[in-house]
């Protein structure tokens with residue numbers, strides 16, 4: 001269970017999150033929608049521990065732990081995964097090496113046995129296949145020269161390998177073609193289960209026909225202004241955010 | 247085997263004048279007295295039973311050196327070196343060979359293991375009886391190793407295997423005895439005695455190093471490598487390496503260096519000469535990990551090295567790859583003289599300076615022949631209060647028609663107390679030549695660090711990964727066996743540079 005209470009945060013002295021309250025029970029998928037600049041990515045960074053985001057109030061607990069007191073890598077090891085809206089390029093760092101280093105760093109932190117190169121390759125190939133990605137992806141440098149859609153798929157590949165218990169998907173659907181959208185959604189749905197929960201940030205109702213959310217929240221001006229069932233997304237698509245603002 | 251236990255009497259007998267060499271010999275080492283004068287030069291030469299021509303050569307160098315000034319143009323600061331307060335000869339005394347690895351000094355084995363030398367070669371280097379008789383049976387490519395401990399070469403492995411192909415791989419002292427014609431012909435032919443202050447000093451007092459000769463048309467079947475180690479206190483290390491690749495031959499050579507941790511600074515002034523004939527290729531890789539000094543800048547090696555290769559033949563190629571993580575001060579410019587038409591020179595370098603380390607390193611490419619090509623890729627990483635300077639010269643002669651150079655210098659800064667400097671000189675006297683230079687300076691980006699950490703890497707692991715990525719183009723030039731080791735070294739050298 002992820003519990004966010006009265007969360008306020010600023011960036012460079014500017015208040016962005018103005019009191020977020022949100023409960024995401026284990027096993028559920030919630031969607032967050034909202035206009036550009038409303039603070040969606042800020043929320044995802046605050047949840048994953050990025051520097052430069054100053055928490056000015058409120059609390060976040062994940063499975064009873066004080067998430068805000070943890071380093072980003074500790075959050076990752078305890079199951080938090082952020083699929084970046086803008087995945088970062090790491091020149092010269094091979095994708096396979098990156099993924100295995102990340103997986104083993106998490107395993108080490110959890111006191112689990114690390115995977116060797118062979119076992120990793122087998123696992124990676126499995127996940128690649130499920131996402132209809134070519135093995136070539138493993139040889140390339142992390143996100144370098146990837147198309148927008150390839151970057152997003154690479155995020156989902158990482159998620160599949162790291163097998164998180166809380167995934168925050170920040171506009172993972174943006175830039176995906178129709179087929180990729182379905183494949184990526186299948187990838188997310190494959191993880192769904194009693195021990196997995198997700199916050200899916202999106203601008204488009206279409207994604208939510210593939211990844212059907214348990215709840216939909218509207219984030220505006222740094223607050224959750226409305227929450228509802230999956231039909232809320234349809235209503236927003238038809239009417240825009242104007243009505244929510246009132 | 248050069249490291250022979252000798253009594254004071256035998257040494258005295260070898261000295262015509264009967265000098266009184268007060269030996270400071272403890273169980274493991276024997277030293278010549280501190281200080282430098284003509285007698286010491288004679289002593290070293292006599293100790294090695296050298297022919298007169300080589301003694302004369304050394305004495306000539308010493309006479310030149312006495313008139314030379316220590317250079318001060320490099321961007322490095324270090325306390326004055328007292329050349330009279332150093333030992334110029336220190337040799338481990340050979341004991342009866344150990345029967346198994348269990349009997350070998352564990353410190354020595356740890357050193358080899360840390361350098362990534364496989365167990366089999368460790369046994370051979372440590373002089374375990376019978377260990378060198380058969381080639382490595384582990385199925386992997388064997389690596390022939392020469393180990394230079396302080397002043398002398400302690401062992402060379404796989405010599406028999408190589409000899410079958412006519413390859414000579416031995417210590418330079420042995421080469422002086424066994425192949426005097428080759429040594430006499432090539433020694434000092436690339437780096438003359440009076441080339442520079444440090445090379446001149448080396449010419450006078452060099453004690454050992456490796457010698458390689460690859461005959462015509464032979465492709466050396468294994469990596470050749472030398473491990474240099476400074477062990478003794480207050481001891482300068484002056485090794486001399488000479489590699490000759492005859493027509494159409496090919497060799498890949500790797501040197502690794504370490505030194506123990508000491509509060510005092512130690513001097514290392516080596517000379518490496520390479521000669522490549524028509525269609526020959528020499529690939530020379532260095533992983534330099536001399537003790538860098540502690541976090542406060544105390545101790546560490548002063549590394550003043552002259553490395554130069556001559557591409558004498560047409561279509562010959564010399565490629566330098568260096569990973570410089572150690573030393574308190576590094577002063578080093580592996581260079582190529584591209585005499586042969588269509589010859590190729592390459593320089594791939596990673597230099598890391600952390601804490602108070604200083605590196606002034608780069609290369610010189612002399613284009614003399616037609617259509618000569620050179621590539622320079624330099625990656626400098628500065629952390630802590632480290633200072634890193636790339637200094638390069640690309641010189642194109644009037645007759646080097648069609649010559650090409652491409653230079654890329656990238657600097658990465660970690661923290662805000664370090665420095666990176668790029669000093670590229672270009673002298674082009676040929677209108678048909680083309681010279682390209684690219685340079686970048688960057689910092690590890692916050693978003694890259696966060697991306698890695700959000701995937702579970704801690705800050706140091708993230709920096710290690712990003713730095714390794716930054717150095718990729720250079721690391722991929724290293725022989726496979728050592729690339730992994732180099733990657734680990736990069737991460738280790740940056741420990742404590744973040745957070």
Ligand SMILES: Nc1ncnc2c1ncn2[C@@H]1O[C@H](COP(=O)(O)OP(=O)(O)OP(=O)(O)O)[C@@H](O)[C@H]1O
Nearest residue numbers: 011012014016035036037038039040041042043085
């Ligand atoms: N580092 C920063 N410096 C200054 N302002 C920032 C910074 N990061 C975010 N902001 C501001 O915070 C606000 C919220 O940004 P955020 O990226 O969270 O929006 P978003 O809801 O994700 O928008 P989008 O739908 O366009 O992705 C914006 O006004 C943005 O300009």
Ligand SMILES: [Mg+2]
Nearest residue numbers: 040041042085
């Ligand atoms: Mg956003």
